[in-house]
Amino acid sequence: MTDDKRSLRQKDFWTAIALMAASLGLLFKTLEIPLFQARAAGVADGKWYNSAAIVPYMVFGLLLVLSVSLLVIAIRGDGLPTRDDLEKIVAQARAPIFQKFCIICLMLLAYIFALVPRVDFTLATALVMMALTYGFYEGRIRPAILSLLLVMVPAAYALLVHFPSEQWAKPHDDDIVTLVGFVILVAMALVEAVRTHGSLPGYLRYVPIISFLTPLLLVIAMAFGFHQNVPNRTGLLFSQIEYHYYVTLKPLLDGRKD
């Protein structure tokens, strides 16, 4: 058996345990759905086949059976963890690829859970796009860590200062913090790149512009072209765009038609 196969079976072992726990938990949760006293339009009905719990019992029951089978396959395939494996796991956790994976996940989580709900879409997306490109273009870990820091600071500020959903759309201080974060990241990327390479790499000449223009054009196209809902309409930039669209641009265009 190859090392790759064995490593896969070790992962299967832990996945099987997780799946067993999840399916048992969901089967337990299914107990809350009436089985022998199913309700139909608010009226208790004693027929088991009328219950909303039948299919979930089948699905999670089968999932439990398959996870046990996976566990057996994993154990037969030499996937049972040993003491030596603990050292391997620690070594894998320290490997640059795992660190990069964690950095990407943290950036994405910060973007979706902290920035997008609270910060102007253009600013939040520009920051994260710039961070992802600069952080991962050269494959070095240092730019990735610096980018993460500059995403996490505005994200943490937005999350801590404006946690409740009532505050998501109101104040603009988190928008300004994000804008400052974007400017610092661009400046830092330029200085760092010049210091490392001796000159400015080609990609850094246009990536800050792409990072800013892409979400700006997208949000304008979605809101006024595709007539779709867009995140954070009261954001620092979008509120101005929307105001001038309706107050300045639209009357101008309507007047020309007349």
Place this chain on the structure above:
Amino acid sequence: MDLIASQMTGFAYSLAQLIIDPITYLYLLPAVALGIIFGALPGLTATLAVTILTGFFGNKFPLEYSLIALIGAYVGAIYGGSYPSILVNIPGTAASAATAMDGYPLTKQGRGGEALGLTTTASFIGTLIGTFCLLVGVGLLLMISQSIASPEKALLALFGILVSGTLMSQDLVIKGWIAGLLGLGMAMVGLDPLLSEPRYTFGWAYLLSGFQVVPVLMGAFAIPQIISGLLEGTLISKVREIGPIIPNWRTIGQRMPTIARSGALGVGIGALPGVGEDVAGWVSYGIGKNLSKEKEKFGKGAIDGLLSSETANNAAIGGALIPLLVLGIPGSPPAAALLGALMINNVIPGPNIDPNLILHIVSILVMASAIMFLMGLFTARAFIHVLKIPQSIFLPVVLALTTIGSFSVGGGINDLFLMIVVGIISFALIEMKYPIAPLVIGVILGGLFDESFRRTLLISDGDLSGFFTRPAAAILLACNVLLILSQLPMVRRLFQRRTPVLEPDAGK
């Protein structure tokens, strides 16, 4: 014959309407171009192109126009995947992975332009074969599907998840089934379809309406691509000199039997629920190799190999739409995204689907393939420049597209939370060799399975005989059981003992 004649008449009328409408070109040209770009960029897929456009169009545009854009992108992306396969030996999409086997050796021989010309023509013919089969197959199946009731629907949904899980698994078949069950489990969240009983909502009002299809699609297909692409690092492709891109009509004429066979195979595999273009390309390539008199040339620049995979993956588009339109069961992951678009426009595909909508879709496929053919021949050099864009630059753009697309479809910020959680879990599953297509098919078909399974029990007062006393249901039940049995190690060992040993190359 009457059926074919009436379908053809309806199709001709629908196609003529589409051709004379200038708005068609406004949607179709950018959509096909976008599709080719998505296909050409390694890491971006046809599913992603269709999903992102679904998010953009939502239900704010007339469905007939949205479909032009979605199908145009679908056709363009499946074809566009051949560019990096042939020119830089990196498949743009999984569907064109087999194309690289002979496409890249041809480029190394300085015949890249010829290879592109051949694949453009083969993709065009393949799409037309798929479209013809769709036109005829849908008509026939619609007549049969009138007798399909709840038991058959439940068993078909189950068959779709099982087939997808079985054929898409790279490691253990059990992993495909687990992925399908995870999808089915996700579909159980929310108010149940018959009694409106809340299930697994944990007191969160957003979950009452269940998991929305578009954020799940975006999460399952886009986020893992973004993460893995960024982890791989910057990929700058250097394209060799390729020569003129001209279709060699003489070669095409000589290879018509290969093209026809690959087209038929593509349609057949595309029509299998949840399998689609990826498998079609490989199976057709494998069969083409086995039937070829010049087996030794395969992998070294065989024209037959190139045509086998490219014709099949484009023909699979028409095939994948057959079960989608007649039964509401997507034949491929991009077709699943298309189903999401139909659902948010309140169109439920199935036996009662509007026949005019089918003719409209068939006409769009023909138009899209014609535009793809022309773009492939006359603007291919422009698309080749796309290959030079590094992943770490275009993947963040994809993140912005998926975020705003997922948000706009309906559920707002909660849909984004769902997208990112599904995305990270999907990445972990992909890393452990779980196929993602069965999970998505499970989410889409879970509601249909739940409703039709329980409706069968309700009608028969809990009697399970409804699943095997009806002829169609009995056949489907047998298919499900046989499929499961065929994957059991005990049964496989038994078959291996009884089957004579084939020559080592035959099974490849």
